[in-house]
Amino acid sequence: MxxxxxxxxxxxxxxxxxxxxxxxxxxxxxxxxxxxxxxxxxxxxxxxxxxxxxxxxxxxxxxxxxxxxxxxxxxxxxxxxxxxxxxxxxxxxxxxxxxxxxxxxxxxxxxxxxxxxxxxxxxxxxxxxxxxxxxxxxxxxxxxxxxxxxxxxxxxxxxxxxxxxxxxxxxxxxxxxxVEPNLTQAKHISVGIDLGIKTFAVMSNGEKAESPDYSKLDRQVRKLQKKLGRQQSNSKRRNKTRTRIAKLHNQITDIRKDFLHKLSTRIVNDNQVIVLEDLNVSGMVKNRRLSRVISLLGWREFRNLCETKSNKFGREFCTVNRWEPTSQICSDCGFRWGKVDLSIRSILCLSCGIEHDRDGNASKNIEKVGMGNRHDSKWTTREGKTILVAQPDEASRIIAPSGR
Known part of the structure; x- marks a missing residue:
């Protein structure tokens, strides 16, 4: 590659x-x-x-x-x-x-x-x-x-x-x-990752990754952009302001790249299967209140880095459909409580009585769906489970015709 x-x-x-x-x-x-x-x-x-x-x-x-x-x-x-x-x-x-x-x-x-x-x-x-x-x-x-x-x-x-x-x-x-693919053994089998704004990434193993703070540099950029709009076109002062804005943008980009590269490398090195949610970033950016914050975080860039490094290190990368109700289902018992407002960050399940962190619960569901265990939540909690292969003493029940 x-x-x-x-x-x-x-x-x-x-x-x-x-x-x-x-x-x-x-x-x-x-x-x-x-x-x-x-x-x-x-x-x-x-x-x-x-x-x-x-x-x-x-x-x-x-x-x-x-x-x-x-x-x-x-x-x-x-x-x-x-x-x-x-x-x-x-x-x-x-x-x-x-x-x-x-x-x-x-x-x-x-x-x-x-x-x-x-x-x-x-x-x-x-x-x-x-x-x-x-x-x-x-x-x-x-x-x-x-x-x-x-x-x-x-x-x-x-x-x-x-x-x-x-x-x-x-x-x-x-x-x-x-570059030759570097095939190494991973520490863990799989990990599900839920991306957010306040906390950049919440993983199914309980880890959390906080995003760097771009607010100070972003305020300087917005201030200089207003100044640039008032200056005369093709003037020396306008070119000087334009260069200052470019340097601030580059500083933000360098901080973001350093954070995303280190995080994606650590995740790919430690896990054999990486599961992410297929977010509609281009549609979410149309939200006027969150567009600037989402653009600064770099969700799509993080996904591309994880996918590229997975191919390099011999890992498996997969995404979950954006319409999967990962935030509406209990990761322990499978009870579905429906849509919950974004302001609610902790949810108490009415079925099993366990209190879940919203993002942590979503990351566990993302991992389950990505690994193909979509319907196994209630199944694994049962005391009596159906045996897939019949036991020797059950041959008469299977072969013999029903008494009807």
Missing amino acids: KARYQYRFYPTDQQEERLSQLFGCVRVVWNDALAFCNQSVSVAGDATRTTKLPGYSKLSAMLTQSKKTEERIWLSDVSSVPLQQSLRHLDVAYKNFFNSRNGKRKGSKVGSPRFKKKTNSQSAEFTKAAFSIKDEQVYLAKIGEIKPIWSRILSSEPSSVIVIKDCANRYFLSFVVE
Whole structure:
């Protein structure tokens, strides 16, 4: 399986100037090709009409011709590999867009490709022909040797590398490598996880994971966003405020990623089967009161991390249908008490008399449904149970005809 390793680096002034030129050329090539494709494609609502979408080969030939003109002759000053990769990415983006519209691509609908802006995150991809690694330094064609901060060793030889500059002017190298699955023995058989707002994750084994507090950083972001809306467009002060907002967003993202990675790694290492509830996050975000909090928590990102790491470590990952009444059933006796308001966090079962924590009870039910023990709650509490295999002395009862 493939994995991505990302490292930060600090370019020199000369390298920063060359990278800025490279990002600008990649952005211009993408926008020129997209403008040409828009002449062949017209989208009106859900109806899509195409004449003849130019493929990668035609776009590549147009790029070669444009380098010979006076308007685009400066495209030859940078490596041609990132420019060609930009056209490949555009071709894939259009294929995904049309496959999504035609129903050939699973998942949510994919929008049409958009023009790239200078103020957004910038990136350029180098394949094997345009980069090399030697003596802990990465050589990029027409950029020079870059020394990233090697926080961990690459598991194998990378097939490609992407140079990234985010909105806060930070630089990263992202390598794509092959990773072998690490098959180890887990401590526990299974675990059910109920995700929440106040407590991020409540597990069926009784553990709880509290989410980091983003409120202070979020208040600073909202304050600066109001200030940004009052400033003049394309002014130096507006760009300075925009950079400050980007740095705060990156700080929130880094805190969230660190928390989610550590939590998901611990859960996957300790359990053979991980069961989560299939939450409708996109629908829950439409709630005006909870949308900002849900977006900061990163429920979907946590699910993706658990699923990816389960494949890496040889674990089984499964989800429970969002319509399962996991919060409406007693996890001990199976008694169903129905819907309960979100403000009620503790429930006393009228059948068995046990008081349950709302989230803890839901996590136990999620584990049972995920492991296929949906109807076993009342079954296991019976004193007399039906024997699946008949005993020798019961042969006459089974074989002999009834006395009717």
